[in-house]
Amino acid sequence: MGRRRKRRIVPVKVKKGIPKVFRCPKCDSESLTGTLIHQGVNGEREYVFKCGVCGFEETVTVNKNQQTVDAYNKLVDMMTGA
Numbered sequence: 001m002g003r004r005r006k007r008r009i010v011p012v013k014v015k016k017g018i019p020k021v022f023r024c025p026k027c028d029s030e031s032l033t034g035t036l037i038h039q040g041v042n043g044e045r046e047y048v049f050k051c052g053v054c055g056f057e058e059t060v061t062v063n064k065n066q067q068t069v070d071a072y073n074k075l076v077d078m079m080t081g082a
């Protein structure tokens with residue numbers, strides 16, 4: 001019996017879908033998570049941001065080339081009333 005399987009197929013971990021933590025624009029806590037919740041037919045992405053401290057919640061839509069951090073930047077712009 002010597003069927004050693006040296007190579008194990010390890011599933012590639014994609015970063016997509018893992019919530020990232022940002023600074024909440026409302027209460028300034030490091031507890032705002034951004035999660036991709038929807039991707040439209042045009043590739044546009046919808047992210048929801050939720051703060052675990054103050055309960056702040058906002059949905060941001062960005063285009064297909066943008067990531068969670070871009071959505072976060074957009075959220076901050078919205079919050080600061082740029």
Ligand SMILES: [Zn+2]
Pocket residue numbers: 024025026027028029051052053054055056
């Ligand atoms: Zn907050």
